Amino acid sequence: SSNGHTFVWEHNFPMATYLSTIAVGDYERIDDVSPNGIPIRHYIFTEHAEDFARATSITGEAIDWMSDLFGPYPFETIGFVTADAPGVSLETQTTIVLSTSMIGQTTVVHELAHMWFGNWVSLNSWQEMWRNEGFATYVTMMWDHRDDPEGLELEIEAIKSAVADNEPNYPLGSPPKQYLFGFNTYFEGAVMVHELRRTVGDDAFFSGLQAYFEQYGGGTASDAEFQAVMETASGISLDAFFAVWLN
Ligand SMILES: [Zn+2]
Incomplete structure (x- = not known):
């Protein structure tokens, strides 16, 4: 229409409804890849860039380690999106909501594990x-x-x-x-x-x-x-x- 844009998102895998979310903000996109080739895609608020980089630096290694233990990573990409939601992080499928008050490796690994435990099954x-x-x-x-x-x-x-x-x-x-x-x-x-x-x-x-x-x-x-x-x-x-x- 002349009044705006329509965006359509599709997810190619079964997903429980609570694992879908929309985050809106002035994000910077960061692309990376795990050692075994899983594409990593983050969206972050740049004021948290340093903490975020430290916390999520293990994403690729951790996702490959879990793949070895539990079976192949079930989805196409993985990453985190920061949100100013105090104390609330959620394992939203493939792009995990990471609270800006919880940027740390414990939260990162916990939420990654949910891609198998809770999301894939x-x-x-x-x-x-x-x-x-x-x-x-x-x-x-x-x-x-x-x-x-x-x-x-x-x-x-x-x-x-x-x-x-x-x-x-x-x-x-x-x-x-x-x-x-x-x-x-x-x-x-x-x-x-x-x-x-x-x-x-x-x-x-x-x-x-x-x-x-x-x-x-x-x-x-x-x-x-x-x-x-x-x-x-x-x-x-x-x-x-x-x-x-x-x-
Ligand atoms: Zn949890």
């Missing part, structure tokens, strides 16, 4: 939020300690005490809605993931996760379906394990 129910946030939190710890397995064990032990002291102590499998994104969802969720890894062993843990993304990628999966994949990978019944952690 979505939850069947919000009550299963531990599978999004527990995994994203745990993957961030794995990244931090990727050359230091003992450091990971020490951090998990510290988190176990913090979880034990945390109030309210709601069941992971049925968080009250005001605690859907509560401390336990992230940190007890991460401990549960670590204990699952210890229970089935590294080989079954990682081959099970890869099978999970192969089987359910581009769609949703339930806790029961996740459990079944891990049981197939390990040959171990996990009924008792999941009952103890989720109830």
Whole structure:
């Protein structure tokens, strides 16, 4: 029309509605590529350029590392868009909203992990939020300690005490809605993931996760379906394990 422009965005992959957003601002675009060739595309407010560069410098290395562990990066590009939204970052699919108050590597790695855990495989129910946030939190710890397995064990032990002291102590499998994104969802969720890894062993843990993304990628999966994949990978019944952690 003569009155303006119409922009049309298309996304070539299935996507949960909460993972779509529009950011409007005076952005600078930064293009890069991961060592294995995944295109990286950031949009930033230039006043945060230095902090942003420091925090996101590991994007390519981290996305390739996750691809090795969980299966190929599921989408075409990856990057971050800064937003003046205090305390709110969100794993919006392929272009992650990064709060200008949260520009740091922990947030960067956490949100990248969601491209697999939450985005490529979505939850069947919000009550299963531990599978999004527990995994994203745990993957961030794995990244931090990727050359230091003992450091990971020490951090998990510290988190176990913090979880034990945390109030309210709601069941992971049925968080009250005001605690859907509560401390336990992230940190007890991460401990549960670590204990699952210890229970089935590294080989079954990682081959099970890869099978999970192969089987359910581009769609949703339930806790029961996740459990079944891990049981197939390990040959171990996990009924008792999941009952103890989720109830
Ligand atoms: Zn998260």
